Structure formats: structure tokens, C-alpha cells
Amino acid sequence: EDQVTQSPEALRLQEGESSSLNCSYTVSGLRGLFWYRQDPGKGPEFLFTLYSAGEEKEKERLKATLTKKESFLHITAPKPEDSATYLCAAPGGTSYGKLTFGQGTILTVHP
Amino acid sequence: GAGVSQSPSNKVTEKGKDVELRCDPISGHTALYWYRQSLGQGLEFLIYFQGNSAPDKSGLPSDRFSAERTGGSVSTLTIQRTQQEDSAVYLCASTSGSSGELFFGEGSRLTVL
Numbered sequence: 001e002d003q004v005t006q007s008p009e010a011l012r013l014q015e016g017e018s019s020s021l022n023c024s025y026t027v028s029g030l031r032g033l034f035w036y037r038q039d040p041g042k043g044p045e046f047l048f049t050l051y052s053a054g055e056e057k058e059k060e061r062l063k064a065t066l067t068k069k070e071s072f073l074h075i076t077a078p079k080p081e082d083s084a085t086y087l088c089a090a091p092g093g094t095s096y097g098k099l100t101f102g103q104g105t106i107l108t109v110h111p
Numbered sequence: 112g113a114g115v116s117q118s119p120s121n122k123v124t125e126k127g128k129d130v131e132l133r134c135d136p137i138s139g140h141t142a143l144y145w146y147r148q149s150l151g152q153g154l155e156f157l158i159y160f161q162g163n164s165a166p167d168k169s170g171l172p173s174d175r176f177s178a179e180r181t182g183g184s185v186s187t188l189t190i191q192r193t194q195q196e197d198s199a200v201y202l203c204a205s206t207s208g209s210s211g212e213l214f215f216g217e218g219s220r221l222t223v224l
Binding site: 032034041042043044045046049087089091093094095096097098099100101102103104 | 115144154161169202211213216
């Protein structure tokens with residue numbers, strides 16, 4: 001059975017304090033690893049797709065990386081507006097949109 | 112609007128009643144997904160529609176759950192004889208083709224008393 005596990009469950013940072021979120025996966029025939037951001041009361045918002053080990057993607061203060069067993073979301077010099085739940089997910093079946101999500105990491109950035 | 116629209120945003124119902132949740136996907140998106148998000152369970156896939164193909168219903172938790180998509184656009188998720196464990200946020204998403212870049216609506220929060 002496909003599994004996606006995220007750690008830590010919650011992370012509290014001071015503004016400007018860089019850190020990383022982890023996503024480990026057990027998926028047969030990985031066909032991509034997705035990162036989403038979710039704000040309270042909203043649906044998830046797509047951030048990145050990574051397809052192969054060694055791949056990196058960047059967007060503003062976020063950088064996602066992928067190895068054969070896990071993915072990291074690095075947050076550099078975070079701001080309070082980066083506070084959200086970050087979700088990673090892997091596709092199963094024939095559709096890339098049929099995703100198995102991790103439980104998420106709740107990130108809080110204090111000013 | 113240009114995004115995925117869901118209604119109602121909140122629904123409170125009594126145990127045993129039927130409920131219908133509606134999703135208007137982004138115009139032109141051929142694929143539509145329903146997910147459920149509840150405390151302690153995270154986001155769970157329910158059902159997937161792609162064009163005119165038969166839907167993938169593999170995530171529906173019981174036969175009380177059903178969904179249809181009319182005219183390749185609007186979708187309705189129906190839960191019959193609701194139970195307290197059905198309380199959750201039901202999220203709809205759409206995308207073009209079979210992409211994993213899903214565009215989610217804001218969800219319908221269902222509370223079963």
C-alpha cells in the first residue's frame with residue numbers, strides 16, 4: 001500500500017529562521033511527488049511537482065528537492081505569511097491527480 | 112469566477128438525512144476529483160471523473176456515497192443516510208488531462224449531528 005509520511009507534524013519558526021520539512025514515501029513505481037500549501041479554511045494550492053531523484057524546484061523562499069526515498073521542502077528566511085499547512089502527495093493508479101497525501105506539516109512563522 | 116466553486120460552504124444535517132454537495136470546476140478542465148478531509152485522516156481520495164470515461168470510484172468509503180458529473184462539467188456528491196463519521200470537509204478539484212496539478216475549491220464543511 002502506498003504511504004506518504006511527513007515530519008514534523010508542526011514546526012514553529014522565528015521570522016528569518018530557515019528550516020526544512022520532510023516527506024518520505026513508500027510508493028511502487030513513483031511517478032512524481034507533489035507539494036501543496038493549505039491555508040485555514042481554504043483548499044490546497046499547488047506548489048511543485050518533482051519527477052526524478054536529484055530534481056529541484058524553487059519558488060520565492062521555497063525549494064523542493066527529491067531523492068529516491070524522500071523529499072524536502074526547504075524554507076529560507078521565512079516570513080509570517082509563509083505560515084500554512086504544507087502537504088506532500090504521490091499519485092497512484094492511472095491518474096496523476098489520484099493522490100495519496102501525507103498528514104501535513106503545520107508551519108507557524110512568528111514575527 | 113475563474114476558480115473551482117463549491118456549494119454549500121457549510122452544511123449541518125441530522126443523522127440519517129441525505130445531503131448533496133455541488134462542484135463547478137474550472138471551465139475546460141476535463142478531470143474532476145472529490146476528496147475528503149477530516150481530523151486525523153488527512154486528505155482522502157474519493158472519486159475521479161475524466162472526460163466521458165467511467166468514473167474511478169475506488170475511494171468511496173461505502174455504498175451510501177455516490178457522485179455524478181453532468182455534461183462533463185458540474186458534479187454532485189450525494190451522501191445517503193448520513194452518519195456522524197461522515198462529518199468532514201469535502202473538497203472538489205479539477206485539472207486538465209491527467210495532471211497532478213489540481214485546482215481545489217474551498218470545500219463544503221459537512222457536520223452530521
